[in-house]
Amino acid sequence: MDVLSDVLITLRTGRPSAARSSSQAPWGVRFQRGPAAGCHVVLEGGCWLLSDHGEPRRLSPGDVLFTPHGDGHALADHPDSPLVDFEPEPHDAAPLDEMRIDGAGPVTELLCAYYWFDAARPHPLLTELPAMVHVPARVGQHPSLRAAVELLGQEVADPRPGTEAAVPALIDMLLLYVLRAWLDDQPEGQSGWATALRDPAITAALRQIHRHPEKPWTVEDLAAVAGLSRAAFAKRFTAIIGQPPLTYLTWWRMTTAARLLRESDDPLRTVAARSGYASEYAFGKAFKRAYDTAPGSYRAAQKSSA
Template structure:
């Protein structure tokens, strides 16, 4: 798997939810901060304003604009910055108005149907496990705003159209189609943001790493095959750089040396296998590159503070954090 796909697979928890909402002016809606979630808003018709957390400057949203909130921050939407947010706070993952995982709703009609005052949005929420947060997502800002631009990001527009169409007319197969489209939408949003950072010449962090052909090649290689006996020299060969130059550039962009990141990713992958499969511990160890179950168990306990067998038994409850850097201590 490539880096972006791996990140989403590692952090995903529970089922995403989405709704197509028809807003009738005047309207205002608060969305509270929700730990362990990420949300999005897409304007399908009309326009509205997004009020960021911490009283930031309002952001005008128009047809085709996409907003992604990767850290579960609170915010508000309204037809105007001056409109009071009188509606109860809406959590797309738990709001009783959206008990169905995929729904359509009308808000604030007030007995009138003035098409000039209607805004239609596509909103949704993803459940992400904060204990498995990948540094790639932690690098993202509180709000990712992707304004609509003619001819830009046709794949993102297509995913929005398909998802909106499904929610407007749920039919047989929706329980498979909608989650797949939500995953597609999330990946297209992330791809679009990282592409924009690369075009702007971002010089630090994961945006720069994924835009750097040498470091990106090494990252994709170790994500495709974490069990391979990678060394700095071999990864440098993948990147087309000398051992020293590769190690220096990787550490500068990622914030950790290559083998520290590799160990962290192997154990993050192991945690996913323990949660999602019944593979024996020895098989899990082999699949992530450990030659013995004993060595794997020791490394896993250093990162997660718990033996892999106990981690698996507790996987239905809140699991310990395995943040990058723990393996270096």
């Protein structure tokens, strides 16, 4: 599995959902700050983005807006239009919802998708994203993202047998292509995950960490995978990723362990082994240091809140 896919699968919790809204001016919807990351697509008409992160911004048909950190914001037909509140529910059984605001003016059709990530262990790839990721619709740019938007829009506009299975998969696809678009638009030669995923040596090491967190990796081992000397690899990895190789390895092991505790009923000794720990005792100490709770207590709390 590639690193970007692994990050999204491991960190996402709950079931993604989407809502289609059809609003006639004057209208406005306020999205309060919360745990959900949002992705808005303008299907028809246009609207204004209102947030504390800059002046009002016009969104046109085909534009995509991603709010990775759940920052509060609003969408409206005009910056002065009245706002109503909307807050998605993380455990809503339905993957698809609808909202309609009637009025006398032009219609705006929006598609809004929502994702829940593990807030206790946000991945640095996500934390370095800006509060508002705007991907404008440009002819010939990001064709995969445009295709995902079209497919999801069709399913939402005309639900058919199988739509409840298709929508969550398409929402995941939408998120992946939004992140790809943002990563592709970042300038080269900087630190951060946009650079890391373009660097063959760093990507090779990351792929092995993600694929085999259970292995007793050393810096020398990872340097050999990257095709670099130990010193050159450690310096390059730290400069780009922002932390040393073994620090990131430990972080990923704990993130992997948390996912296994949430999603499986494997015995703790099995979770420990799959996370790179030879003993349940050593694993328990490391997990409590990372999450401030024992693995068994963490699992019980996650199961009870699901």
